[in-house]
Amino acid sequence: MQRVPFPDFAATLTSILNRVGFEPERAAHCARLFAETTRDGIASHGVERFPRFLEMIRNGSIDIHATPALVQAFGAIERWDGRRGPGNLNAWTAMARALELSRCHGMGCVALANTNHWMRGGTYGWQAADAGVIGICWTNTLANLPPWGAAAPGIGNNPLIVAVPRPEGPVVLDMAMSQFSYGALATYRQKGELLPVDGGFDTEGHLTRDPAAIEASQRPLPIGYWKGSGLAVMLDMLAAVLSGGLATHQIPTDPIRETGLSQVFLAIDLGQLQPAEESARVADGIVASILASNPGAVRYPGEQVLKTRAENLRLGLPVREELWDELRRV
Amino acid sequence: MQRVPFPDFAATLTSILNRVGFEPERAAHCARLFAETTRDGIASHGVERFPRFLEMIRNGSIDIHATPALVQAFGAIERWDGRRGPGNLNAWTAMARALELSRCHGMGCVALANTNHWMRGGTYGWQAADAGVIGICWTNTLANLPPWGAAAPGIGNNPLIVAVPRPEGPVVLDMAMSQFSYGALATYRQKGELLPVDGGFDTEGHLTRDPAAIEASQRPLPIGYWKGSGLAVMLDMLAAVLSGGLATHQIPTDPIRETGLSQVFLAIDLGQLQPAEESARVADGIVASILASNPGAVRYPGEQVLKTRAENLRLGLPVREELWDELRRV
Numbered sequence: 178m179q180r181v182p183f184p185d186f187a188a189t190l191t192s193i194l195n196r197v198g199f200e201p202e203r204a205a206h207c208a209r210l211f212a213e214t215t216r217d218g219i220a221s222h223g224v225e226r227f228p229r230f231l232e233m234i235r236n237g238s239i240d241i242h243a244t245p246a247l248v249q250a251f252g253a254i255e256r257w258d259g260r261r262g263p264g265n266l267n268a269w270t271a272m273a274r275a276l277e278l279s280r281c282h283g284m285g286c287v288a289l290a291n292t293n294h295w296m297r298g299g300t301y302g303w304q305a306a307d308a309g310v311i312g313i314c315w316t317n318t319l320a321n322l323p324p325w326g327a328a329a330p331g332i333g334n335n336p337l338i339v340a341v342p343r344p345e346g347p348v349v350l351d352m353a354m355s356q357f358s359y360g361a362l363a364t365y366r367q368k369g370e371l372l373p374v375d376g377g378f379d380t381e382g383h384l385t386r387d388p389a390a391i392e393a394s395q396r397p398l399p400i401g402y403w404k405g406s407g408l409a410v411m412l413d414m415l416a417a418v419l420s421g422g423l424a425t426h427q428i429p430t431d432p433i434r435e436t437g438l439s440q441v442f443l444a445i446d447l448g449q450l451q452p453a454e455e456s457a458r459v460a461d462g463i464v465a466s467i468l469a470s471n472p473g474a475v476r477y478p479g480e481q482v483l484k485t486r487a488e489n490l491r492l493g494l495p496v497r498e499e500l501w502d503e504l505r506r507v
Numbered sequence: 508m509q510r511v512p513f514p515d516f517a518a519t520l521t522s523i524l525n526r527v528g529f530e531p532e533r534a535a536h537c538a539r540l541f542a543e544t545t546r547d548g549i550a551s552h553g554v555e556r557f558p559r560f561l562e563m564i565r566n567g568s569i570d571i572h573a574t575p576a577l578v579q580a581f582g583a584i585e586r587w588d589g590r591r592g593p594g595n596l597n598a599w600t601a602m603a604r605a606l607e608l609s610r611c612h613g614m615g616c617v618a619l620a621n622t623n624h625w626m627r628g629g630t631y632g633w634q635a636a637d638a639g640v641i642g643i644c645w646t647n648t649l650a651n652l653p654p655w656g657a658a659a660p661g662i663g664n665n666p667l668i669v670a671v672p673r674p675e676g677p678v679v680l681d682m683a684m685s686q687f688s689y690g691a692l693a694t695y696r697q698k699g700e701l702l703p704v705d706g707g708f709d710t711e712g713h714l715t716r717d718p719a720a721i722e723a724s725q726r727p728l729p730i731g732y733w734k735g736s737g738l739a740v741m742l743d744m745l746a747a748v749l750s751g752g753l754a755t756h757q758i759p760t761d762p763i764r765e766t767g768l769s770q771v772f773l774a775i776d777l778g779q780l781q782p783a784e785e786s787a788r789v790a791d792g793i794v795a796s797i798l799a800s801n802p803g804a805v806r807y808p809g810e811q812v813l814k815t816r817a818e819n820l821r822l823g824l825p826v827r828e829e830l831w832d833e834l835r836r837v
Binding site: 251252281282283284323326332356410413414415419426445447462466467470471478 | 579581582583584586611612613614616641653654655656657658659661662667669671678680682686704705714729730731732734735737738740741743744745747748749751754755756757775777779780781785786789790792793796797800801804805806807808
């Protein structure tokens with residue numbers, strides 16, 4: 178594992194995107210989002226996903242010049258067409274617009290159709306929280322999870338993000354509806370480890386902690402079995418109904434052609450109702466109460482991100498040497 | 508198990524509430540909500556909870572004359588004080604107001620502080636969907652679940668409801684953050700059955716399917732282990748921050764004095780953006796796609812409720828004979 182200082186890391190990615198044809202400002206922004214995700218310890222949705230991002234530009238799934246266009250508006254809700262632009266830039270634009278709406282209406286909702294993978298969903302939660310606003314967002318995905326009762330993929334793992342601002346660092350939950358991602362399964366398998374809890378079914382339909390058996394069956398577990406399956410269905414339904422875009426069952430199942438996603442961005446600005454210190458006091462009280470329930474063992478959502486961020490800014494962003502060499506040759 | 512026709516059932520409960528001192532219209536409404544919950548097959552939050560409801564009126568936790576009062580408003584968001592009125596009437600009023608707001612702003616949010624147990628959360632999802640509006644709501648609760656990493660209760664099981672209207676019957680998810688409720692654990696224990704999947708830890712800290720062992724340890728599992736724990740924390744934080752009310756760690760831990768809850772009611776009215784048939788077409792497509800993934804074995808959220816409702820309206824509402832005798836003697 179190599180350590181690359183944040184500015185060098187971002188500059189390398191920016192330079193690649195410039196050569197691919199991005200406009201300079203968009204290249205820098207897109208690269209920064211990949212770099213920040215890597216900085217925050219989510220390499221799977223940062224640098225490790227960058228080669229696939231380039232591939233999807235080459236195969237035409239992502240249109241690097243497309244920007245979201247307003248389709249319809251009513252009060253605090255807007256529908257936007259992502260026009261298959263870069264998923265992270267589209268999502269950033271959508272949350273920025275939801276934040277603007279929340280300043281006027283207390284709450285804003287942007288439903289975005291026809292977009293691409295947003296990489297790390299937490300990015301847009303942090304975006305809201307850093308602006309002092311509560312952010313909630315989710316996306317649908319290709320079918321990568323069987324609905325409860327079925328053996329073949331039919332629902333998405335539809336990540337859900339909830340972020341609450343706080344001066345000491347926002348509280349940010351960023352979770353997919355599968356107990357373990359395929360990336361996590363691969364990591365456990367490569368280390369020769371069993372999962373800490375059941376992560377799916379084997380090909381014979383038995384619950385298992387063996388990551389390879391789940392990769393073989395393609396039957397990872399939704400969180401809470403039937404419950405996470407139901408929540409995944411609802412998130413997909415809300416995203417498709419609100420945006421007027423595609424639902425999971427309509428999204429191409431080839432991961433390098435997973436395009437046309439539907440996403441929802443909600444922002445709630447309490448600023449007109451109470452001072453930020455009052456909201457922070459309530460959030461602080463909850464954080465303190467759970468941390469005290471077993472000091473050192475219990476974490477609050479997002480806590481680890483802040484620690485990892487500080488470490489990676491100090492030491493440089495960790496990236497596999499082969500991958501970094503490959504990117505520098507692009 | 509006795510079967511009581513819906514009108515007789517509702518009339519019996521109404522008569523009790525009248526004698527307890529409810530104003531006639533509120534008695535009828537409150538009784539109807541208990542009856543509808545029982546009709547829909549959720550007796551645990553319907554008739555089975557009615558005796559505790561009466562007890563909490565007697566011990567002063569519920570003020571039967573209190574109605575919610577508007578505290579603050581900005582755009583699409585309002586804060587209301589539930590003034591410790593009956594939880595189901597308060598919640599109904601809050602969702603009704605969120606629906607009104609959604610007609611004006613596309614979206615409405617009512618954050619309700621200082622209220623009481625809302626009984627079945629799904630009630631308010633059905634309320635929104637029956638009005639042709641998307642409804643999302645959640646509540647915090649007393650601490651009945653250990654946060655991930657701790658052994659003692661510190662978070663609530665905070666039910667979350669998501670409802671999408673549809674002519675053929677809305678899609679309604681109504682789920683708490685625990686894998687099994689204490690009510691469900693008791694039911695499995697009484698039947699001498701093991702849980703279908705791990706439901707918590709035993710007193711030695713091992714995952715178990717034995718319901719009695721979990722009742723003894725008081726360590727039920729959150730859905731998805733650390734994930735459901737995180738989501739429960741966020742739902743509590745949103746409820747307390749938005750409403751300005753109490754968080755789980757501030758709510759009395761005695762179940763018959765569990766009062767001062769915080770709840771959030773979100774309504775989204777797409778009516779100005781697209782005809783209801785278009786939303787229904789999208790929702791129908793998703794329902795059809797998951798049902799087709801294993802016909803007869805996969806259900807959509809809320810499907811069972813409609814079947815149970817039809818059966819109970821035909822045969823009468825099922826109620827334990829001892830309980831029904833007890834209620835008729837009140």
